Amino acid sequence: MKAGFVALVGRPNVGKSTLLNYLIGQKISITSRRPQTTRHRIRGIKTTPEGQIVFVDTPGMHVSQKRAMNRYLNRAAASALVDVDVIVWLIDRPAWLPEDEWIFERIKSAGVPVILAINKVDRLEEKSVLLPFLEQAAARYAFADLVPVSALKGVNLDVLEKKILELLPEGDPIYPEDQITDKPERFFAAEIIREKLFRTLSEEVPHALTVEIEQFKVEGGLTRINAVIWVEREGQKVIVIGRNGAVLKKVGERARRELERMLECKVYLELWVKVRKGWSDDERALHSLGYVE
Ligand code: GDP
Ligand code: MG
Structure with a gap:
């Protein structure tokens, strides 16, 4: 059986919590149209016959460290990268933004396989821009995989989950099979x-x-x-x-x-x-x- 930790990282508002909720099948991380909705590191646990995936939802990473709250959010996001087996890096459009550069540096230094997930493809009018972007991104870094998804509509999430399971180590479940989160x-x-x-x-x-x-x-x-x-x-x-x-x-x-x-x-x-x-x-x-x- 497979078992391990998967960090969901990315800019604020790209859909990390929405993705977690869809995969777990229950709302365990709150979402809104506003950035900085997620303030805590939350684990969502999914157990299937193939294995157990422990997703770690994180506050988005902030370039600004000025306020104590932003420093806290960054600490929570950075600590989520420690000891994970796989990182899912979420972006919400086929583009590599300046803020992504900063996140990319941190992801690389974690030294674990990274899946780049391009979210919100449901609102993408011109699908033809996807392929060139995927090629570009693949040329920049040896991603374990690149997956276009829609966390809101559930598009391609089975593919993402399958890929994650492949990358996880063999092991016994970390949490009891019926537990879906670590928070009370x-x-x-x-x-x-x-x-x-x-x-x-x-x-x-x-x-x-x-x-x-x-x-x-x-x-x-x-x-x-x-x-x-x-x-x-x-x-x-x-x-x-x-x-x-x-x-x-x-x-x-x-x-x-x-x-x-x-x-x-x-x-x-x-x-x-x-x-x-x-x-x-x-x-x-x-x-x-x-x-x-
Ligand atoms: P987070 O800050 O990365 O955790 O982002 P949230 O999960 O809170 O989502 C931010 C906003 O994006 C919410 O209004 C979501 O409904 C919306 N959203 C998330 N995923 C998708 C998607 O696949 N498609 C569309 N159209 N909107 C999405
Ligand atoms: Mg969130």
Whole structure:
């Protein structure tokens, strides 16, 4: 049997989390149209008769190291490259962008087989540009394979998975066969709330917030969840709450519905918005809010 670790890397927003969710067949990594949605390293485990693939989803790699949050995201992305057996490098168009150069250097130094996956081919109008690009990329580096895919529509993902399995070492499963992720339910509760905030709020507010679970208590057929949404400024608090609490209510409704589906029980969700000045540029605050890497 095959078993091993596969890192999903690439620029923010290329579809790494979408790919992970499709392959696992369940949403374990939150996604949105905004870059920097993924902030944590999340493992997604897929066990089939052929083997066990442990996918490591990562925050996108950021060229800028200025803010403490960006440094944390880069650490989380870089640490995901340590001790993996295969890297899947995702790009979202048949082009090698300047930011990719920086990522490429880091990938090369990992010294493991790299599959270049060109995602979002479903939105590619001119398919004829693919072949020349694949030839160009293959000339630049000895990729283990080059695979055009669509993580959203599930195009060619069976081919990608087969190739990954071929490259993995022989070994016993690393996780129990029925386990699909390494993170606890409490973690997903915070992530689901954060996803609804990312999808509801516009512009820079989502990046200034984080969600902390204060209580996660199972009481018979009910799960009681209290969460704090931390923002950086009073003005952001006003936006998150919305007129007469309308925004917070909508976010709470959407999150609760998804949590009930995930936990398969009734959920009582309470959300509070609080201000913690400059938390995202403060190493100690980041640490205490669960950004540990
Ligand atoms: P990540 O930052 O790399 O994890 O990217 P996400 O998985 O969060 O995806 C970013 C955005 O791209 C989301 O709006 C996805 O729905 C979208 N997306 C991901 N894969 C595809 C795809 O294959 N085709 C299209 N059209 N959109 C995609
Ligand atoms: Mg992501």
